Amino acid sequence: MYGAIIHAPGDVRREERPDPTLLEPTDAIVRTVAACVCGSDLWRYRGIADVPEPTPIGHEICGVVTAIGADVRTVAVGDFVVGGFNPSDGTCALCAKGATANCLHGARYDGAQAEQVRIPHADGTLVATPSMPEDDLVPSLLALSDVMCTGWHAAVSAGVTEGSTVAVVGDGAVGLCAVLAAVQLGASTVIAMSRHAPRQEVARRFGATHVIAERGEDGAAAVKELTDGIGADCVLECVGTEDARHQALAVVRDGGAIGLVGVPHGDLPVNELFWRNVGLRGGPANCAAYLPELLEKVLTREIEPGLVFDLELPLAEIGEAYAAMDERRAIKVLVRP
Amino acid sequence: MYGAIIHAPGDVRREERPDPTLLEPTDAIVRTVAACVCGSDLWRYRGIADVPEPTPIGHEICGVVTAIGADVRTVAVGDFVVGGFNPSDGTCALCAKGATANCLHGARYDGAQAEQVRIPHADGTLVATPSMPEDDLVPSLLALSDVMCTGWHAAVSAGVTEGSTVAVVGDGAVGLCAVLAAVQLGASTVIAMSRHAPRQEVARRFGATHVIAERGEDGAAAVKELTDGIGADCVLECVGTEDARHQALAVVRDGGAIGLVGVPHGDLPVNELFWRNVGLRGGPANCAAYLPELLEKVLTREIEPGLVFDLELPLAEIGEAYAAMDERRAIKVLVRP
Secondary structure (H helix, E strand, C coil), X not given: CEEEEEEECCEEEEEECCCCCCCCCCCEEEXXXXXXXXXCHHHHHCCCCCCCCCEECCCCEEEEEEEECCCCCCCXXXXXXXXXXXXXXXXXXXXXXXXXXXXXXXXXXXXXXXXXXXXXXXXXXXXXXXXXXXHHHHHHHHHCCCHHHHHHHHHHHCCCCCCCEEEEECCCHHHHHHHHHHHHCCCCEEEEECCCHHHHHHHHHCCCCEEECCCHHHHHHHHHHCCCCCCEEEEEECCCCHHHHHHHHHHEEEEEEEEECCCCCCCCCHHHXXXXXXXXXXXXXXXXXXXXXXXXXXXXXXXXXXXXXXXXXXXXXHHHHHHHHHCCCCCCEEEEC | CEEEEEEECCEEEXXXXXXXXXXXXCCEEEEEEEEECCCCHHHHHCCCCCCCCCEECCCCEEXXXXXXXXXXXXXXXXXXXXXXXXXXXXXXXXXXXXXXXXXXXXCCCCCCCECEEEECCHHHXXXXXXXXXXXXXXXXXXXXXXXXXXXXXXXXXXXXXXXXXXXXXXXXHHXXXXXXXXXXXXXXXXXXXXXXXXXXXHHHXXXXXXXXXXXXXXXXXXXXXXXXXXXXXXXXXXXXXXXXXXXXXXXXXXXXXXXECCCCCCCCCHHHHHHCCCEEEECCCCHHHHHHHHHHHHHCCCXXXXXXXXXXXXXXXXXXXXXXXXXCCCCCEEEEC
16 A cells, blocks of 8 residues: 655655554554644654654544454444544543543554554544545544544633633644634633634634734733633643743633643743642543544534645645645645545 | 731740721721631741741631721621631622632731731621521631632642542641542542541541552552552642642542642643643632632531641640641641630
């Protein structure tokens, strides 16, 4: 089969790779219908994370099951499936608590920008659609494999609920999905902080009640003007830089909470958090816990997270897919094998 | 009147001080029925915090209103009242959110180890009992002015709810009240980490289902044995040292939360929090938000937080009250003027 290999920063190529095979009785093999490039894939592309040797890359797909291990019960060959980027067994004590991202037997996989992928813990990880979905649903189904679950996790972690005021820091695909999540969870005010017109447009289509282009102190002042002068109940920090965390602290109200899904770099001002009674919660998303509800919302067309894909390319042009995201010419690139 | 003055580390004396007077139309003057010494008062007593000049000290009382300002509406002269250590106006945008500890016009007071005290924002801060309470309720009413609200805040901040598994780090008066709070909020397992027999006894009377004397790795292993091998859903950190925070991290499960009410000293391992999906929330307690419910529980004798007082002294022996707490001869000392 063909699949993407990252050789070095700036160098991702489609190459021939061996077909994946079942390694464990709990595995499934999925033929990719659509895959995509993640913001976190860019770390290696940009040389921020190491590429010690040529490595298959990608962790977001949806597709059709072509083989299952002997112990797989909940998906069958021929099923159209989506699954989160962080496979979980669905049976351990942490999965039972809904903390599937931290499954005691959790696995990560890489190499999903490819024609086929082996998915570990198929029963705990994959969810099948009742029938073959219409093709225009594919982008939204694909978004469930990471960015929509991650945006949802930001909102859940910050405790967004009916009537919350919410500000979202970060207008990448995750930030935009966090806007959608906040709206779905009943927030009355959802402020997207974005200064890129195409992203502002997606934020509005996702239900943002306000878009603020300013950053720093000006951005904080603009958020406060929309929130009784005190700041937002919940801030969804979808970047991970120290700047983004400071922005989040500047727009959250005292007694509010920050949902954190950008992998944190830099320090935390624990004393400020404490005296201001600001909560902090987040991490990798509990995809398996969120998928059934989110899949239902996609299939009934209640949400359309696939709007974050503004470019579609064939796997043969995987290099251009990375370049477009790296150069911010695209929000997120969908790749067809 | 007489009141306590801290002159220097180790030197607290009862002295004559001017009677307090109404300074603002929202003030009340309260004649002290009982006051007490707080763990945080010990910072100055131990020389950890500065004592730049002789200063009235104390921030926990209950008593009888003797005068009110022209704008006070909800308490009257002759009322028996309790109030939190952090006065709040009850009307600002943050109080409206329940974040009374961070009231936009919040005030702190000191000097409550005295015969009389001026309380700012009387309407937002003080709650009156329907009638003069029986004397044996006084310790529990006094506990509402700080430690019970603070323990409650730890449990609320960590999200303790029906069926939660909870571990409490710290067996001071606040930690013990946190045990009581977790039990009241419906936790099914409440583990008190304590190695002092008298404190273990209070924890048990407050409803702790388990007491663990071990600390560090051994303590964490013991908590895990009681929590399906994964750790507690909620950990209430009622100390504030870096050691205590590390203990909290060692006993919380992935995807769980730490409620933080000990003033934090030292750093936070933000990367560990993130990858383990551990939430962190806390700060000074929202006393005014919690008082009505907690007062009702005390008056109906559903809870008896006053059990944390294991020594009672007259104000004339305030020096001994401090020494007894400093030397850990007492959990918490009640002072009668």
